[in-house]
Amino acid sequence: MSTGMYEGAIQDLIDALGRLPGIGPKSAQRIAFHILQSDSEIAANLVEAVRTVKERVKFCTQCGNVSEETECRICRDPRRDGTKICVVEESKDVIAIERTREFRGKYHVLGGAISPIDGIGPDQLRIRELMQRLSDSTITEIILATDPNLEGEATATYLARLIKPMGINVSRLASGLPVGGDLEYADEVTLGRAFEGRTNL
Amino acid sequence: MRVLKLALTNFRSYKNLELEFPAGPTTFIGNNGSGKTNIAESLIYLAYLSSHRVSNNQPLISLGADQAIIRAEIESQGRTLQVDLEINANKANRARLNGNPVKSQREILGALQIIYFSPEDLDLVRGEPTHRRDFLDKLLITQSPRLAGVISDYERVVKQRNTLLKTRAPENALVPWTEQLITYGAQLSAERIKLVDDLNPYVAANYANLNEVKAASISYKSSTDNLSADVTHNVEILTARQIEVARQEQERGVSLIGPHRDDLHLQLGDFPAKGYASHGESWSMAISLRIGSYNLLKSEGAEPVLILDDIFAELDTARRQQLTSVTQMAEQTFITAAVESDLPAELLSTKFYVTPGEAKR
Numbered sequence: 001m002s003t004g005m006y007e008g009a010i011q012d013l014i015d016a017l018g019r020l021p022g023i024g025p026k027s028a029q030r031i032a033f034h035i036l037q038s039d040s041e042i043a044a045n046l047v048e049a050v051r052t053v054k055e056r057v058k059f060c061t062q063c064g065n066v067s068e069e070t071e072c073r074i075c076r077d078p079r080r081d082g083t084k085i086c087v088v089e090e091s092k093d094v095i096a097i098e099r100t101r102e103f104r105g106k107y108h109v110l111g112g113a114i115s116p117i118d119g120i121g122p123d124q125l126r127i128r129e130l131m132q133r134l135s136d137s138t139i140t141e142i143i144l145a146t147d148p149n150l151e152g153e154a155t156a157t158y159l160a161r162l163i164k165p166m167g168i169n170v171s172r173l174a175s176g177l178p179v180g181g182d183l184e185y186a187d188e189v190t191l192g193r194a195f196e197g198r199t200n201l
Numbered sequence: 202m203r204v205l206k207l208a209l210t211n212f213r214s215y216k217n218l219e220l221e222f223p224a225g226p227t228t229f230i231g232n233n234g235s236g237k238t239n240i241a242e243s244l245i246y247l248a249y250l251s252s253h254r255v256s257n258n259q260p261l262i263s264l265g266a267d268q269a270i271i272r273a274e275i276e277s278q279g280r281t282l283q284v285d286l287e288i289n290a291n292k293a294n295r296a297r298l299n300g301n302p303v304k305s306q307r308e309i310l311g312a313l314q315i316i317y318f319s320p321e322d323l324d325l326v327r328g329e330p331t332h333r334r335d336f337l338d339k340l341l342i343t344q345s346p347r348l349a350g351v352i353s354d355y356e357r358v359v360k361q362r363n364t365l366l367k368t369r370a371p372e373n374a375l376v377p378w379t380e381q382l383i384t385y386g387a388q389l390s391a392e393r394i395k396l397v398d399d400l401n402p403y404v405a406a407n408y409a410n411l412n413e414v415k416a417a418s419i420s421y422k423s424s425t426d427n428l429s430a431d432v433t434h435n436v437e438i439l440t441a442r443q444i445e446v447a448r449q450e451q452e453r454g455v456s457l458i459g460p461h462r463d464d465l466h467l468q469l470g471d472f473p474a475k476g477y478a479s480h481g482e483s484w485s486m487a488i489s490l491r492i493g494s495y496n497l498l499k500s501e502g503a504e505p506v507l508i509l510d511d512i513f514a515e516l517d518t519a520r521r522q523q524l525t526s527v528t529q530m531a532e533q534t535f536i537t538a539a540v541e542s543d544l545p546a547e548l549l550s551t552k553f554y555v556t557p558g559e560a561k562r
């Protein structure tokens with residue numbers, strides 16, 4: 001991956017940064033030198049933030065959302081409707097849907113979408129955990145809120161075919177969402193409307 | 202439609218190039234390797250968001266630069282539009298329309314409509330089906346930019362599904378991709394079939410105009426029989442056909458039906474052009490496909506810019522004349538040539554002499 005132009009620690013940092021999503025080799029180099037040249041306090045804060053997030057933040061054992069406790073805030077909330085589960089790809093999608101205030105049920109975070117070319121199949125996602133939750137008969141409705149793109153659609157189709165035979169009501173967010181994009185890019189009004197007008201599969 | 206100004210930054214051999222163009226023909230004259238085709242390529246990239254010469258972006262970016270930038274001021278139906286495109290090697294391109302950033306670079310499609318001719322056009326007749334599918338798809342994108350989304354979604358579905366087929370995945374894993382293959386495949390087939398129907402008479406007429414004796418015609422040759430311009434009908438047919446080929450697909454590990462397996466059939470008299478056409482006939486066919494495309498877009502009210510890249514040296518007098526007569530109908534034409542004397546006088550009203558990194562009037 002790296003061209004190995006610098007020696008030792010600085011190259012290690014460039015390599016580590018370059019493995020992060022959305023950071024190419026040139027950006028990695030720029031960030032590394034920025035850190036090198038900035039106050040030690042800035043670097044210390046960064047180190048501390050990275051350490052703390054790994055120590056403190058875990059994934060909710062119920063829904064897979066990020067959480068500082070064993071169960072997340074939403075799963076712990078007794079006012080949430082436990083008969084409805086909204087299935088999303090990432091934790092950020094939970095935030096986007098929460099902003100609409102259209103949904104008072106609980107969530108299930110898959111951790112991505114099915115994408116064979118990226119080596120992601122059903123086994124790489126939290127689908128087994130979802131099926132376990134569904135064996136609890138109090139759940140009556142599943143809303144599939146995967147992203148409105150090819151991989152999100154494929155994941156929704158796969159799940160619908162798995163869940164419908166169990167006699168659970170399965171619906172998909174209504175169209176009107178920007179096609180090809182991420183759920184998080186949809187504004188609150190559009191996303192809220194898509195929620196209200198969800199279609200039964 | 203007309204390109205008023207073009208500015209290139211770190212695009213191939215150009216560190217900084219700023220040009221202004223009048224209406225009518227503009228000709229770039231320079232030796233091979235001078236970079237004249239790079240100017241044509243920048244316009245082609247702006248029109249299709251891909252190059253006709255390379256499949257990734259890296260070669261488009263000057264050595265040592267982070268990105269290449271193409272900026273164009275385009276006048277169309279009395280409105281002036283500023284289009285800026287930043288080309289990146291390892292991340293998504295970024296684009297602006299009239300200075301406003303757009304969410305996806307695809308939003309600039311349609312701002313510049315072109316028809317281009319290049320020496321590689323001979324591949325349209327003699328080359329593999331992929332050249333002809335690409336010809337149809339680029340024309341579809343020019344006609345209606347929203348189809349760029351359908352085409353790229355379809356290509357991605359085929360890739361995803363083929364990856365699964367290679368791992369001998371079970372049927373329940375394939376279904377979500379098969380459904381989308383049919384959805385997008387039905388749309389793309391319908392669009393291509395309608396396009397070929399519309400294009401056929403223009404191709405035939407242009408071929409006849411080149412004093413060729415045989416009758417030319419084109420038709421859409423699909424991997425599935427009985428497809429039509431009706432999407433719903435295509436969904437039914439592809440669904441039935443998919444069941445028939447399911448086992449064969451599992452054995453061979455590839456998606457066997459759909460527009461990625463189709464071809465544009467070119468017929469000359471009693472024989473297919475491929476394998477039977479002479480060198481001259483092949484050029485007549487290639488030119489007829491391009492001029493026919495231009496005629497079709499014009500008939501739909503579009504005013505595409507013509508780009509004739511290094512084409513005159515390839516053609517004899519009759520074909521040169523035919524091409525020159527098309528430039529008289531066009532609001533704007535860009536021509537590149539190594540030798541000035543290859544060009545008819547009508548095309549020499551605005552000349553740029555191109556040397557590496559520069560173009561001077």
Ligand SMILES: [Zn+2]
Pocket residue numbers: 060061062063064065071072073074075076
């Ligand atoms: Zn939870």
